Amino acid sequence: MRLRHFLTLRDFTPEELGALINRAIELKAMHDRQELYQPLPGKVMAMVFEKSSTRTRVSFEATMAHFGGHAIFLSPRDTQLGRGEPIEDTARVLSRMVDIIMIRTYEHEKIECFAAHSQVPVINALTDMYHPCQLLADIMTYVELRGSIQGRKVAWISDGNNMCHSYLNAAVQFDFQLTIACPEGYEPNSAVLEKAAGHFTLVRDPATAARDADLVVTDVWASMGQEDEQNTRMQAFQRFQVDNAIMAMAKPDALFMHCLPAHRGEEVSAEVIDGPQSAVWQEAENRLHAQKALVEFLLSAKTP
Ligand code: CP
Numbered sequence: 001m002r003l004r005h006f007l008t009l010r011d012f013t014p015e016e017l018g019a020l021i022n023r024a025i026e027l028k029a030m031h032d033r034q035e036l037y038q039p040l041p042g043k044v045m046a047m048v049f050e051k052s053s054t055r056t057r058v059s060f061e062a063t064m065a066h067f068g069g070h071a072i073f074l075s076p077r078d079t080q081l082g083r084g085e086p087i088e089d090t091a092r093v094l095s096r097m098v099d100i101i102m103i104r105t106y107e108h109e110k111i112e113c114f115a116a117h118s119q120v121p122v123i124n125a126l127t128d129m130y131h132p133c134q135l136l137a138d139i140m141t142y143v144e145l146r147g148s149i150q151g152r153k154v155a156w157i158s159d160g161n162n163m164c165h166s167y168l169n170a171a172v173q174f175d176f177q178l179t180i181a182c183p184e185g186y187e188p189n190s191a192v193l194e195k196a197a198g199h200f201t202l203v204r205d206p207a208t209a210a211r212d213a214d215l216v217v218t219d220v221w222a223s224m225g226q227e228d229e230q231n232t233r234m235q236a237f238q239r240f241q242v243d244n245a246i247m248a249m250a251k252p253d254a255l256f257m258h259c260l261p262a263h264r265g266e267e268v269s270a271e272v273i274d275g276p277q278s279a280v281w282q283e284a285e286n287r288l289h290a291q292k293a294l295v296e297f298l299l300s301a302k303t304p
C-alpha cells in the first residue's frame with residue numbers, strides 16, 4: 001500500500017475520518033477498561049518540536065508507550081535542525097531510523113517538504129496553517145457528547161488562524177456549517193476559504209456567529225510565533241470574548257470547545273470555560289485516543 005501522511009484533514013477521505021473517530025472511541029473504551037493493547041512493539045516515533053507543547057507532546061508519547069513502542073523527543077535546540085541542517089536531509093535520515101514522524105513547526109511548506117523526503121508517515125502536530133490532530137479530538141468529543149456533527153452549526157469566534165483553517169477543512173470533510181466571526185484584517189487564508197465554499201459564513205459580530213450554534217469554539221488571539229503582536233491583537237479582538245452572553249445566543253445544549261492553552265478573561269471568560277457547557281477537558285483527553293487511532297491507521301496503512 002502507498003505511504004500515507006496526515007498533513008491536513010484533506011489527506012484522508014470523509015469515510016476514513018469517520019472510521020478513525022469510531023476507532024478512537026473504541027480505543028478509549030479499551031483504555032478505560034485497562035485492557036493491554038500493544039500493536040506496535042519495537043516501533044519508534046520521532047517527535048520534532050520547533051514550538052512549545054504540553055498536550056501534543058504528552059499524548060503522542062503516551063500513545064507510543066501504551067502501544068508498546070517508543071517515542072523520541074527532538075527539538076532544534078539540541079539537534080542539527082537548529083544549526084541549519086536542511087529539512088530534506090533530516091527527513092531522509094530520520095525516516096531510515098524510525099517508523100513514524102510527528103512534526104510541530106512554523107511554515108506549512110516545511111512539513112510538506114519533510115513529508116516529500118520521508119520514507120515513513122509524517123503527522124502534522126501543528127503548523128502556522130493547520131492543526132489537524134486537534135480537530136480529530138474535537139470531532140470525537142462532539143460525537144461522544146452529542147452524536148454526529150453532520151449538518152450541525154459550529155461557531156468559530158477568534159482569529160482566522162491554524163485552528164480556524166482546520167475547522168474549515170473539517171466543515172467540508174465532516175459536512176457541517178461553520179460561521180466565523182473575526183475582526184477585519186484577521187480573516188482566514190483566502191485559498192483555504194475558497195476550498196470550503198458552501199460550508200462557511202464570515203461575519204463580524206460574535207453574537208451573530210453564535211446564534212443557534214450547536215458548538216462554539218475559540219482559540220488564543222495571538223498564536224505561537226505572534227508574541228510581538230500580542231498588544232495590537234488584544235485591542236483588535238476586544239469584542240470577541242466568548243462569555244455567557246455569547247453562549248446564550250447558541251442552542252441551549254450547545255457545547256464550548258477550546259484547543260488550549262486558554263487565557264481566561266481574553267478569548268474566553270472563566271464562567272464559560274469552567275462552566276457546564278464546556279467540554280475542554282474531555283477534548284484535551286481525546287487527543288490521546290484520537291491520535292492512537294491515527295498512528296494505528298498510518299502504520300497499518302503502510303504495511304503491505
Ligand atoms: N492544543 C494543543 O495542541 O496543545 P499543546 O500546544 O499543549 O500541544
Ligand code: NVA
Pocket residue numbers: 126131161162163219220222223224259260261
Ligand atoms: N492557534 C494556537 C493553537 C495552540 C494549540 C497556536 O498556534 O499557538
